[in-house]
Amino acid sequence: MNILVLIGTRPEAIKMAPVFLALQKNPHFNPVLCSTGQHREMLDQVLTLFELKPDLDLDLMRPDQSLADLHARAMQKISAVLAEQPFDLVLVQGDTSTAMVGALAAFYQQIPV
Numbered sequence: 001m002n003i004l005v006l007i008g009t010r011p012e013a014i015k016m017a018p019v020f021l022a023l024q025k026n027p028h029f030n031p032v033l034c035s036t037g038q039h040r041e042m043l044d045q046v047l048t049l050f051e052l053k054p055d056l057d058l059d060l061m062r063p064d065q066s067l068a069d070l071h072a073r074a075m076q077k078i079s080a081v082l083a084e085q086p087f088d089l090v091l092v093q094g095d096t097s098t099a100m101v102g103a104l105a106a107f108y109q110q111i112p113v
Contacts, residue, residue: 001088003031004081004106008038008060008098013046015093020052034081036060036074036098056081067097074101082109089113 005020007013023031035043035054040061047053058077060070074097082090082105090106090113092099103113 001029002086003029004034004085004087004090004102005031006034006036006078006090006092006098006102007054008036008043009094009096010039010042010046012093012096012098013043013050013052016091017046017050017052019091021050032056032085032087034058034078036078036102038070038096038098070097071101074098075105078102078105079108082106082111087111 003023005016005023007016020031020033023029033052033054034056036058037043037060060073060077062069078101090102090111092102092113106113
């Protein structure tokens with residue numbers, strides 16, 4: 001089962017890193033760690049702590065961007081990732097832009113969240 005694990009903020013990484021590591025240990029799952037980089041510096045600190053490197057880094061942040069700009073760019077890039085690879089499931093956590101847009105993009109492509 002191909003699973004996209006989507007993170008973008010420090011709280012998401014703290015909660016999803018153990019899930020991702022557990023998925024990696026199970027031969028029935030092929031987890032892919034995708035970072036939006038929503039909170040780059042804080043996110044990278046947590047990834048270093050867990051010794052994780054994202055398989056995909058969408059690098060969404062731009063100086064002085066609005067939430068609308070972030071959401072639009074996130075929808076485009078996450079949708080492209082979901083279209084390129086056959087994911088069976090998308091895992092998101094929390095109430096951040098990354099989680100909301102990731103869940104919506106997966107829903108639009110009829111991928112369970």
